[in-house]
Amino acid sequence: MPSIKLIVGLGNPGQQYEFTRHNIGAKWVAALAARFDIRFTTEAKFQGRLGHGSVLDSRIRLLLPSTYMNSSGDSVALVARYFQYAAEEILVVHDELAFDVGIVRLKRGGGSNGHNGIKSVSNKLDGAKSFARLRIGVGKPVEKSLVNSYLTSSRISEAFLDDAMRMDLFSDEVVINLLGGDLDKCMNILHAGN
Secondary structure: OOOEEEEOOOOOOHHHHEEEEHHHHHHHHHHHHOOOOOOOEEEHHOEEEEEEEEEOOEEEEEEEOOOOOHHHHHHHHHHHHHOOOOOEEEEEEEOOOOOOOOOOOEOOOOOOOOOHHHHHHHOOOOOOOOOEEEEEOOOOOOOOHHHHHHHHHOOOHHHHHHHHHHHHOOOOHHHHHHOOOOOOHHHHHHHHEE
């Protein structure tokens, strides 16, 4: 499989959304950037904040779209086309209602499972579904009618964020396999840990 060249963290812009469940993908990518000392710059032409640097000897770009979640694909497509990244070279990190907090899963391709950010990315990449996804469990509310509020209004704590992101699972070995495109090996290690 192709190596990963672009990692995208999905979320919503603005302080009111910073510590909400829907922003956990953006928080994960920001934590990865901090770990490897990659700085972001605001890039209006890409509708987001872009970082570029070295992660364990792999050159990588990190993207935090400044669009709202439902339009995330606009930013992703601009970056992918400019740098000529194929969908298979992109990893999208996002919240996942279907998993409890502390569960992270990696997969390539598939449907959106109702996630509007994933729908937007796929649509703007000409319908491609072959990008990789790192799905971070955030649990789900008791009633389906509360989903929007649960994801975008309820502020989460630092402890919740740490429990959900599970950065402890992302050893250098996992990150190397992830960036190298060996998702099967990466999944075996990751899924055994949670």
